[in-house]
Amino acid sequence: MIETNGTMMQYFHWYVANDGTLWNQANQKARELADAGFTALWLPPAYKGMSGTYDVGYAVYDLYDLGEFDQKGTVRTKYGTRQEYLDAIQSLHSAGLQVYADTVLNHRMGGEAAEVAKATPFSQYDRLNPKGGMRDIKAYTNFTFPGRQGKYSDFQWHWWHFDAVDYDEFANEPGTVYLFEGKVFDDYVALEKGNFAYLMGCDIDFQTKEVRDEVTRWGKWYLDTTGVDGFRLDAIKHIAAWFFPEWLDAMERHAGKELFTVGEYWYNNLGTLQWYLDAVQGKMSLFDVPLHYNFHAASKSSGTYDMRRILDGTMMQQSPTHAVTFVENHDSQPLQALESVVEPWFKPLAYALILLRQEGYPCVFHADYFGAEYEDYGKDGNRYTIVMPSHRWLIDKFLHARQNYAYGPQYDYFDHFNTIGWTRLGDPEHPKAMAVIMSDGAAGSKWMEVRKANTQFVDITQHVKEPVLTNEWGWGEFRCLGGSVSVWVQD
Secondary structure, X not given: OOOOOOOEXXXXXXXXXXXXXXXXXXXXXXXXXXXXXXXXXXXXXXXXXXXXXXXXXXXXXXXXXXXXXXXXXXXXXXXXXXXXXXXXXXXXXXXXXXXXEEEOOOEEOOOOEEEEEEEEEEEOOEEEEEOOOOEEEEEEEEEOOOOOOOOXXXXXXXHHHEEEEOOOOOOOOOOEEEEEOOOOOOOOXXXXXXXXOOOOOEEEOOOOHHHXXXXXXXXXXXXXXXXXXXXXXXXHHHOOOOHHHHHHHHHHHHHOOOOXXXXXXXXXXXXXXXXXXXXOOXXXXXXXXXHHHXXXXXXXXXXXXXXXXXXOOOHHHHOHHHEEEEOOOOOOXXXXXXXOOOOHHHHHHXXXXXXXXXXXXXXXXXXXXXXXXXEEEXXXXXXXXXXXXXOHHHHHHHHHHXXXXXXXXXXXXXXXXXXXXXXXXXXXXXXXXXXXXXXXXXXXXEEEEOOOOOOEEXXXXXXXXXXXXXXXXXXXXXXXXXXXXXXXXXX
Protein backbone atom coordinates (compact mmCIF):
# COMPACT_ATOMS: atom_id res chain seq x y z
CA MET A 1 0.00 0.00 0.00
CA ILE A 2 1.14 3.56 -0.74
CA GLU A 3 1.29 5.70 2.38
CA THR A 4 -0.87 8.82 2.50
CA ASN A 5 1.22 11.54 0.86
CA GLY A 6 3.84 8.93 0.03
CA THR A 7 6.86 9.98 -2.01
CA MET A 8 9.31 7.74 -3.84
CA MET A 9 12.84 8.46 -4.99
CA GLN A 10 14.44 7.07 -8.12
CA TYR A 11 17.64 6.13 -6.32
CA PHE A 12 20.05 6.31 -9.25
CA HIS A 13 20.73 8.15 -12.49
CA TRP A 14 22.39 6.94 -15.67
CA TYR A 15 25.87 8.11 -14.72
CA VAL A 16 26.22 7.06 -11.08
CA ALA A 17 29.74 5.73 -10.52
CA ASN A 18 30.32 2.12 -11.51
CA ASP A 19 32.36 1.53 -8.35
CA GLY A 20 29.94 -0.92 -6.76
CA THR A 21 28.95 1.37 -3.88
CA LEU A 22 25.31 2.31 -4.64
CA TRP A 23 23.74 -0.47 -2.57
CA ASN A 24 25.92 0.46 0.41
CA GLN A 25 25.01 4.13 -0.04
CA ALA A 26 21.31 3.27 0.02
CA ASN A 27 21.94 1.15 3.12
CA GLN A 28 23.68 4.02 4.91
CA LYS A 29 21.18 6.69 3.86
CA ALA A 30 18.03 4.73 4.71
CA ARG A 31 17.20 6.57 7.92
CA GLU A 32 18.20 9.95 6.51
CA LEU A 33 15.89 9.52 3.52
CA ALA A 34 13.00 8.33 5.68
CA ASP A 35 13.46 11.29 8.01
CA ALA A 36 13.41 13.65 5.01
CA GLY A 37 9.94 12.38 4.10
CA PHE A 38 10.55 9.68 1.50
CA THR A 39 8.43 6.56 1.87
CA ALA A 40 9.77 4.38 -0.97
CA LEU A 41 12.85 3.90 -3.14
CA TRP A 42 12.91 2.70 -6.73
CA LEU A 43 16.25 0.91 -7.02
CA PRO A 44 17.96 0.27 -10.38
CA PRO A 45 18.11 -3.13 -12.10
CA ALA A 46 19.98 -5.38 -9.69
CA TYR A 47 20.92 -8.19 -12.07
CA LYS A 48 23.87 -8.80 -14.32
CA GLY A 49 23.92 -6.86 -17.58
CA MET A 50 25.80 -7.59 -20.77
CA SER A 51 28.50 -5.02 -19.97
CA GLY A 52 29.20 -6.19 -16.42
CA THR A 53 30.18 -3.39 -14.05
CA TYR A 54 29.62 -0.80 -16.78
CA ASP A 55 26.00 -1.81 -17.36
CA VAL A 56 23.26 0.42 -15.96
CA GLY A 57 21.18 -2.75 -15.96
CA TYR A 58 18.90 -2.44 -18.97
CA ALA A 59 21.02 -4.62 -21.28
CA VAL A 60 19.83 -7.65 -19.31
CA TYR A 61 21.95 -10.78 -19.37
CA ASP A 62 20.92 -12.93 -16.36
CA LEU A 63 17.95 -12.02 -14.15
CA TYR A 64 19.05 -14.55 -11.51
CA ASP A 65 22.54 -13.09 -11.05
CA LEU A 66 22.20 -10.26 -8.52
CA GLY A 67 25.96 -9.85 -8.22
CA GLU A 68 26.72 -13.37 -7.05
CA PHE A 69 28.37 -15.19 -9.97
CA ASP A 70 31.47 -14.55 -12.05
CA GLN A 71 29.79 -13.65 -15.33
CA LYS A 72 30.50 -10.93 -17.90
CA GLY A 73 33.90 -10.38 -16.32
CA THR A 74 32.65 -9.57 -12.83
CA VAL A 75 30.90 -10.88 -9.76
CA ARG A 76 29.36 -7.59 -8.63
CA THR A 77 27.15 -5.43 -10.79
CA LYS A 78 27.63 -1.70 -11.32
CA TYR A 79 25.93 -1.18 -7.96
CA GLY A 80 27.44 -3.89 -5.76
CA THR A 81 27.00 -7.52 -4.76
CA ARG A 82 23.91 -9.60 -4.11
CA GLN A 83 24.48 -9.51 -0.35
CA GLU A 84 24.92 -5.73 -0.38
CA TYR A 85 21.66 -5.40 -2.31
CA LEU A 86 19.79 -7.59 0.15
CA ASP A 87 21.34 -5.75 3.10
CA ALA A 88 20.28 -2.41 1.62
CA ILE A 89 16.69 -3.60 1.22
CA GLN A 90 16.67 -4.79 4.82
CA SER A 91 17.94 -1.40 6.06
CA LEU A 92 15.41 0.47 3.93
CA HIS A 93 12.62 -1.70 5.30
CA SER A 94 13.86 -1.16 8.85
CA ALA A 95 13.66 2.59 8.25
CA GLY A 96 10.04 2.22 7.09
CA LEU A 97 10.75 2.62 3.37
CA GLN A 98 9.23 0.46 0.66
CA VAL A 99 11.45 -0.83 -2.14
CA TYR A 100 10.47 -1.16 -5.80
CA ALA A 101 12.58 -3.35 -8.07
CA ASP A 102 13.39 -2.18 -11.60
CA THR A 103 12.19 -5.07 -13.76
CA VAL A 104 13.36 -5.49 -17.36
CA LEU A 105 11.43 -8.29 -19.05
CA ASN A 106 11.55 -7.19 -22.69
CA HIS A 107 14.87 -8.59 -23.91
CA ARG A 108 18.13 -10.43 -23.25
CA MET A 109 21.61 -9.42 -24.43
CA GLY A 110 25.06 -11.04 -24.37
CA GLY A 111 24.28 -14.68 -25.18
CA GLU A 112 27.11 -17.22 -25.04
CA ALA A 113 26.63 -18.94 -28.38
CA ALA A 114 25.30 -18.13 -31.83
CA GLU A 115 22.49 -20.17 -33.36
CA VAL A 116 21.39 -20.45 -36.97
CA ALA A 117 17.67 -20.04 -37.66
CA LYS A 118 15.42 -18.84 -40.44
CA ALA A 119 14.14 -15.28 -40.20
CA THR A 120 12.47 -12.59 -42.29
CA PRO A 121 14.06 -9.10 -42.46
CA PHE A 122 12.04 -5.98 -41.68
CA SER A 123 13.07 -2.35 -41.59
CA GLN A 124 13.47 -0.91 -38.08
CA TYR A 125 10.93 1.70 -39.19
CA ASP A 126 8.33 -0.63 -40.74
CA ARG A 127 7.47 -3.86 -38.94
CA LEU A 128 4.45 -4.53 -41.19
CA ASN A 129 6.08 -5.05 -44.58
CA PRO A 130 9.07 -7.41 -44.99
CA LYS A 131 11.97 -6.04 -46.97
CA GLY A 132 13.09 -9.46 -48.17
CA GLY A 133 12.38 -13.18 -48.08
CA MET A 134 13.00 -15.60 -45.23
CA ARG A 135 16.60 -16.79 -45.00
CA ASP A 136 19.13 -18.25 -42.58
CA ILE A 137 20.60 -15.84 -40.03
CA LYS A 138 23.13 -16.39 -37.25
CA ALA A 139 22.64 -14.57 -33.94
CA TYR A 140 23.72 -14.91 -30.31
CA THR A 141 20.46 -16.32 -28.98
CA ASN A 142 21.78 -19.14 -26.78
CA PHE A 143 22.04 -18.14 -23.11
CA THR A 144 23.57 -20.87 -20.93
CA PHE A 145 24.80 -18.80 -17.92
CA PRO A 146 27.93 -20.90 -17.32
CA GLY A 147 28.93 -18.96 -14.21
CA ARG A 148 25.67 -19.82 -12.48
CA GLN A 149 25.63 -23.50 -13.55
CA GLY A 150 21.88 -23.90 -13.19
CA LYS A 151 21.56 -22.50 -9.68
CA TYR A 152 18.06 -21.05 -9.05
CA SER A 153 16.94 -22.02 -12.57
CA ASP A 154 18.14 -24.47 -15.20
CA PHE A 155 16.26 -22.65 -17.96
CA GLN A 156 18.43 -21.86 -20.96
CA TRP A 157 17.36 -19.55 -23.75
CA HIS A 158 17.37 -20.44 -27.45
CA TRP A 159 16.25 -18.67 -30.60
CA TRP A 160 12.73 -20.11 -30.34
CA HIS A 161 12.20 -18.25 -27.04
CA PHE A 162 12.57 -14.95 -28.88
CA ASP A 163 10.57 -13.44 -31.72
CA ALA A 164 13.22 -11.18 -33.26
CA VAL A 165 16.80 -9.87 -33.19
CA ASP A 166 18.58 -7.02 -34.96
CA TYR A 167 21.82 -8.84 -35.80
CA ASP A 168 22.85 -11.42 -38.37
CA GLU A 169 26.46 -12.61 -38.37
CA PHE A 170 26.10 -13.85 -41.96
CA ALA A 171 25.11 -10.54 -43.55
CA ASN A 172 24.29 -7.93 -40.96
CA GLU A 173 22.28 -5.07 -42.43
CA PRO A 174 22.07 -1.92 -40.26
CA GLY A 175 18.53 -0.83 -39.47
CA THR A 176 17.10 -4.33 -39.85
CA VAL A 177 14.95 -6.44 -37.53
CA TYR A 178 14.89 -10.19 -38.21
CA LEU A 179 11.62 -11.96 -37.32
CA PHE A 180 12.17 -15.67 -36.65
CA GLU A 181 10.35 -18.35 -38.59
CA GLY A 182 6.98 -19.22 -37.06
CA LYS A 183 6.93 -16.05 -35.00
CA VAL A 184 4.88 -12.85 -35.12
CA PHE A 185 5.60 -9.57 -33.41
CA ASP A 186 3.71 -9.42 -30.09
CA ASP A 187 0.23 -7.93 -30.19
CA TYR A 188 -1.18 -5.26 -27.85
CA VAL A 189 1.98 -3.17 -28.07
CA ALA A 190 2.67 0.40 -29.18
CA LEU A 191 1.81 1.01 -32.84
CA GLU A 192 4.85 3.16 -33.60
CA LYS A 193 6.76 1.77 -36.61
CA GLY A 194 3.67 -0.32 -37.37
CA ASN A 195 4.39 -2.56 -34.38
CA PHE A 196 6.86 -1.59 -31.65
CA ALA A 197 7.24 -5.04 -30.04
CA TYR A 198 10.90 -5.12 -31.01
CA LEU A 199 13.12 -2.71 -29.07
CA MET A 200 16.60 -4.20 -28.73
CA GLY A 201 18.67 -7.35 -28.25
CA CYS A 202 16.95 -10.72 -28.31
CA ASP A 203 13.27 -9.80 -27.99
CA ILE A 204 11.43 -12.17 -25.67
CA ASP A 205 8.41 -13.90 -27.18
CA PHE A 206 5.60 -13.59 -24.64
CA GLN A 207 3.28 -15.60 -26.89
CA THR A 208 5.32 -18.71 -25.95
CA LYS A 209 3.99 -20.43 -22.80
CA GLU A 210 7.43 -21.76 -21.85
CA VAL A 211 8.70 -18.16 -21.72
CA ARG A 212 5.75 -16.87 -19.71
CA ASP A 213 6.15 -19.70 -17.21
CA GLU A 214 9.86 -18.93 -16.76
CA VAL A 215 9.27 -15.20 -16.28
CA THR A 216 6.63 -16.03 -13.67
CA ARG A 217 8.98 -18.47 -11.88
CA TRP A 218 11.65 -15.79 -11.84
CA GLY A 219 9.26 -13.20 -10.39
CA LYS A 220 8.31 -15.50 -7.53
CA TRP A 221 11.98 -16.28 -6.89
CA TYR A 222 12.78 -12.58 -6.87
CA LEU A 223 10.03 -11.80 -4.34
CA ASP A 224 11.19 -14.65 -2.10
CA THR A 225 14.85 -13.61 -2.37
CA THR A 226 14.53 -9.85 -1.93
CA GLY A 227 11.21 -9.14 -0.21
CA VAL A 228 10.60 -6.09 -2.42
CA ASP A 229 7.26 -4.28 -2.18
CA GLY A 230 6.62 -3.84 -5.88
CA PHE A 231 8.00 -3.31 -9.34
CA ARG A 232 8.94 -0.60 -11.79
CA LEU A 233 8.34 -2.24 -15.17
CA ASP A 234 10.65 -1.16 -17.95
CA ALA A 235 9.70 -0.61 -21.61
CA ILE A 236 6.15 -1.93 -21.29
CA LYS A 237 4.95 -0.47 -24.58
CA HIS A 238 7.07 -3.15 -26.30
CA ILE A 239 5.49 -6.09 -24.39
CA ALA A 240 2.03 -7.63 -24.94
CA ALA A 241 -0.25 -5.75 -22.56
CA TRP A 242 -2.34 -8.84 -21.79
CA PHE A 243 0.66 -10.51 -20.13
CA PHE A 244 0.89 -8.12 -17.19
CA PRO A 245 -2.48 -8.66 -15.47
CA GLU A 246 -1.85 -12.41 -15.27
CA TRP A 247 1.79 -11.91 -14.19
CA LEU A 248 0.95 -9.32 -11.54
CA ASP A 249 -1.90 -11.45 -10.19
CA ALA A 250 0.53 -14.36 -9.87
CA MET A 251 3.05 -12.14 -8.08
CA GLU A 252 0.51 -10.83 -5.57
CA ARG A 253 -0.86 -14.30 -4.86
CA HIS A 254 2.66 -15.52 -4.23
CA ALA A 255 3.63 -12.55 -2.04
CA GLY A 256 0.35 -12.70 -0.13
CA LYS A 257 0.07 -8.93 -0.21
CA GLU A 258 -0.67 -6.01 -2.49
CA LEU A 259 2.34 -4.98 -4.57
CA PHE A 260 2.74 -1.51 -6.00
CA THR A 261 3.62 -1.51 -9.69
CA VAL A 262 4.41 1.38 -12.02
CA GLY A 263 5.01 0.91 -15.71
CA GLU A 264 7.17 2.94 -18.06
CA TYR A 265 5.08 3.57 -21.18
CA TRP A 266 7.08 6.39 -22.74
CA TYR A 267 4.60 8.23 -24.93
CA ASN A 268 3.52 11.86 -24.80
CA ASN A 269 -0.18 11.24 -25.30
CA LEU A 270 -2.79 10.95 -22.57
CA GLY A 271 -5.25 8.94 -24.69
CA THR A 272 -2.64 6.28 -25.40
CA LEU A 273 -1.78 5.97 -21.71
CA GLN A 274 -5.44 5.71 -20.78
CA TRP A 275 -5.89 3.00 -23.43
CA TYR A 276 -3.02 1.11 -21.84
CA LEU A 277 -4.47 1.43 -18.33
CA ASP A 278 -7.67 -0.14 -19.64
CA ALA A 279 -5.69 -2.88 -21.43
CA VAL A 280 -3.97 -3.88 -18.17
CA GLN A 281 -7.24 -3.63 -16.22
CA GLY A 282 -5.91 -0.78 -14.10
CA LYS A 283 -3.52 -3.17 -12.33
CA MET A 284 -0.58 -0.76 -12.46
CA SER A 285 0.21 2.93 -12.36
CA LEU A 286 2.02 4.70 -15.19
CA PHE A 287 4.63 7.42 -15.26
CA ASP A 288 3.03 10.72 -16.24
CA VAL A 289 5.11 11.30 -19.37
CA PRO A 290 2.88 14.13 -20.70
CA LEU A 291 3.40 16.06 -17.45
CA HIS A 292 7.17 15.72 -17.84
CA TYR A 293 6.95 17.13 -21.36
CA ASN A 294 4.82 20.03 -20.12
CA PHE A 295 7.56 20.80 -17.59
CA HIS A 296 10.18 20.49 -20.33
CA ALA A 297 8.30 22.90 -22.59
CA ALA A 298 7.63 25.41 -19.81
CA SER A 299 11.28 25.39 -18.75
CA LYS A 300 12.38 26.17 -22.31
CA SER A 301 9.85 28.97 -22.89
CA SER A 302 11.47 31.89 -21.00
CA GLY A 303 8.21 32.91 -19.38
CA THR A 304 6.05 32.59 -22.49
CA TYR A 305 4.41 29.31 -21.42
CA ASP A 306 0.77 29.55 -20.34
CA MET A 307 1.01 28.25 -16.79
CA ARG A 308 -2.77 27.91 -16.63
CA ARG A 309 -2.29 24.92 -18.98
CA ILE A 310 0.61 23.26 -17.13
CA LEU A 311 -1.53 20.25 -16.10
CA ASP A 312 -3.52 19.94 -19.33
CA GLY A 313 -3.35 16.60 -21.10
CA THR A 314 -1.68 14.88 -18.14
CA MET A 315 -2.47 11.80 -16.10
CA MET A 316 -2.15 13.93 -12.99
CA GLN A 317 -5.20 15.86 -14.17
CA GLN A 318 -7.21 13.08 -15.83
CA SER A 319 -6.15 9.78 -14.16
CA PRO A 320 -4.62 10.90 -10.86
CA THR A 321 -5.02 7.62 -8.98
CA HIS A 322 -2.82 5.84 -11.55
CA ALA A 323 -0.27 8.62 -12.11
CA VAL A 324 3.33 8.50 -10.93
CA THR A 325 4.48 12.07 -11.42
CA PHE A 326 8.11 12.99 -12.06
CA VAL A 327 10.23 15.91 -13.23
CA GLU A 328 13.25 14.13 -14.71
CA ASN A 329 14.58 10.58 -14.96
CA HIS A 330 17.55 8.55 -16.20
CA ASP A 331 16.30 8.53 -19.80
CA SER A 332 15.40 12.22 -20.04
CA GLN A 333 18.52 13.58 -18.33
CA PRO A 334 21.12 15.41 -20.47
CA LEU A 335 22.88 13.25 -23.12
CA GLN A 336 20.52 10.30 -22.72
CA ALA A 337 18.31 8.55 -25.28
CA LEU A 338 15.08 10.41 -24.49
CA GLU A 339 16.77 13.68 -23.56
CA SER A 340 14.07 16.23 -22.77
CA VAL A 341 15.65 18.33 -20.08
CA VAL A 342 13.69 20.33 -17.54
CA GLU A 343 15.91 23.37 -17.05
CA PRO A 344 17.28 23.86 -13.52
CA TRP A 345 15.51 27.20 -12.91
CA PHE A 346 12.11 25.53 -13.43
CA LYS A 347 12.70 22.38 -11.38
CA PRO A 348 11.64 23.92 -8.05
CA LEU A 349 8.32 24.93 -9.65
CA ALA A 350 7.88 21.45 -11.11
CA TYR A 351 8.70 19.72 -7.83
CA ALA A 352 6.25 21.94 -5.97
CA LEU A 353 3.58 20.90 -8.47
CA ILE A 354 4.14 17.17 -7.96
CA LEU A 355 4.90 17.23 -4.22
CA LEU A 356 2.36 19.71 -2.87
CA ARG A 357 -0.81 18.83 -4.75
CA GLN A 358 -3.21 16.02 -3.92
CA GLU A 359 -3.04 14.24 -7.29
CA GLY A 360 -0.50 11.60 -8.23
CA TYR A 361 2.30 9.65 -6.53
CA PRO A 362 5.46 11.78 -6.90
CA CYS A 363 8.92 10.47 -7.72
CA VAL A 364 12.03 12.54 -6.97
CA PHE A 365 15.07 11.96 -9.20
CA HIS A 366 18.40 11.09 -7.52
CA ALA A 367 20.35 13.63 -9.63
CA ASP A 368 17.91 16.42 -8.77
CA TYR A 369 18.22 15.66 -5.06
CA PHE A 370 21.93 14.94 -4.68
CA GLY A 371 23.22 16.70 -7.82
CA ALA A 372 25.31 15.07 -10.54
CA GLU A 373 28.35 15.82 -12.68
CA TYR A 374 29.43 13.66 -15.61
CA GLU A 375 30.78 13.61 -19.15
CA ASP A 376 29.47 11.86 -22.24
CA TYR A 377 29.07 12.25 -25.97
CA GLY A 378 26.05 14.01 -27.40
CA LYS A 379 24.11 13.02 -30.49
CA ASP A 380 26.30 15.47 -32.45
CA GLY A 381 29.42 13.44 -31.62
CA ASN A 382 30.90 16.08 -29.33
CA ARG A 383 31.81 15.39 -25.70
CA TYR A 384 30.11 17.45 -23.01
CA THR A 385 30.50 18.01 -19.29
CA ILE A 386 27.12 18.10 -17.58
CA VAL A 387 26.44 19.58 -14.16
CA MET A 388 23.03 18.91 -12.65
CA PRO A 389 22.64 21.08 -9.54
CA SER A 390 21.23 19.71 -6.32
CA HIS A 391 17.77 21.00 -5.40
CA ARG A 392 17.83 19.15 -2.11
CA TRP A 393 17.37 22.16 0.15
CA LEU A 394 14.09 23.13 -1.50
CA ILE A 395 12.92 19.55 -2.07
CA ASP A 396 13.39 18.88 1.65
CA LYS A 397 11.22 21.92 2.39
CA PHE A 398 8.57 20.60 0.01
CA LEU A 399 8.75 17.14 1.60
CA HIS A 400 8.28 18.68 5.04
CA ALA A 401 5.26 20.59 3.76
CA ARG A 402 3.91 17.46 2.08
CA GLN A 403 4.15 15.52 5.33
CA ASN A 404 2.66 18.25 7.53
CA TYR A 405 0.44 20.58 5.48
CA ALA A 406 -0.63 19.00 2.17
CA TYR A 407 -3.99 17.69 3.35
CA GLY A 408 -7.65 18.43 3.00
CA PRO A 409 -9.55 20.40 0.34
CA GLN A 410 -7.51 21.90 -2.49
CA TYR A 411 -8.50 25.22 -4.05
CA ASP A 412 -6.90 26.07 -7.40
CA TYR A 413 -6.08 29.53 -8.73
CA PHE A 414 -4.86 28.74 -12.23
CA ASP A 415 -6.16 32.04 -13.58
CA HIS A 416 -3.09 34.01 -14.73
CA PHE A 417 -0.77 33.39 -17.70
CA ASN A 418 2.39 33.35 -15.55
CA THR A 419 1.34 33.23 -11.90
CA ILE A 420 -0.65 30.28 -10.57
CA GLY A 421 -1.35 28.94 -7.11
CA TRP A 422 -3.39 26.67 -4.92
CA THR A 423 -4.22 26.21 -1.26
CA ARG A 424 -4.62 23.17 0.96
CA LEU A 425 -6.99 23.71 3.88
CA GLY A 426 -5.86 20.88 6.15
CA ASP A 427 -7.83 18.08 7.82
CA PRO A 428 -8.61 17.14 11.45
CA GLU A 429 -5.23 15.41 11.91
CA HIS A 430 -3.31 18.17 10.08
CA PRO A 431 -5.28 21.34 10.82
CA LYS A 432 -2.78 23.90 9.50
CA ALA A 433 -3.28 25.36 6.03
CA MET A 434 -0.84 25.98 3.17
CA ALA A 435 -0.72 28.21 0.11
CA VAL A 436 1.57 27.64 -2.89
CA ILE A 437 2.26 30.28 -5.53
CA MET A 438 4.65 30.28 -8.47
CA SER A 439 5.52 32.28 -11.56
CA ASP A 440 7.49 31.38 -14.67
CA GLY A 441 7.67 35.10 -15.50
CA ALA A 442 7.73 38.25 -13.36
CA ALA A 443 7.14 38.34 -9.62
CA GLY A 444 3.48 37.93 -8.78
CA SER A 445 0.87 37.93 -6.07
CA LYS A 446 -2.54 36.35 -5.72
CA TRP A 447 -5.41 36.53 -3.29
CA MET A 448 -6.17 32.98 -2.17
CA GLU A 449 -8.44 31.48 0.46
CA VAL A 450 -6.96 29.41 3.30
CA ARG A 451 -9.96 29.66 5.68
CA LYS A 452 -7.75 30.85 8.52
CA ALA A 453 -8.84 34.33 9.62
CA ASN A 454 -6.29 36.85 10.93
CA THR A 455 -3.52 34.25 10.78
CA GLN A 456 0.14 34.70 9.90
CA PHE A 457 1.74 32.63 7.12
CA VAL A 458 5.46 32.36 6.39
CA ASP A 459 7.27 31.30 3.21
CA ILE A 460 9.28 28.18 4.08
CA THR A 461 11.36 28.57 0.92
CA GLN A 462 12.64 31.86 2.41
CA HIS A 463 12.31 33.47 -1.01
CA VAL A 464 9.91 36.07 0.40
CA LYS A 465 10.92 37.26 3.85
CA GLU A 466 7.87 39.26 4.93
CA PRO A 467 5.04 37.17 6.40
CA VAL A 468 1.45 37.33 5.13
CA LEU A 469 -1.47 38.06 7.45
CA THR A 470 -4.85 36.81 6.32
CA ASN A 471 -7.96 38.97 6.59
CA GLU A 472 -11.06 38.35 8.68
CA TRP A 473 -12.53 36.09 5.96
CA GLY A 474 -9.47 33.83 5.77
CA TRP A 475 -8.01 35.21 2.53
CA GLY A 476 -4.44 36.35 2.07
CA GLU A 477 -2.40 38.06 -0.63
CA PHE A 478 0.42 35.57 -1.19
CA ARG A 479 3.50 36.49 -3.20
CA CYS A 480 6.35 34.89 -5.11
CA LEU A 481 9.46 36.16 -6.88
CA GLY A 482 9.93 35.99 -10.64
CA GLY A 483 10.75 32.53 -12.02
CA SER A 484 10.25 31.15 -8.54
CA VAL A 485 7.92 29.37 -6.12
CA SER A 486 6.92 30.20 -2.56
CA VAL A 487 5.25 27.84 -0.09
CA TRP A 488 3.31 29.65 2.61
CA VAL A 489 2.44 27.70 5.75
CA GLN A 490 0.48 28.64 8.82
CA ASP A 491 2.92 29.96 11.39
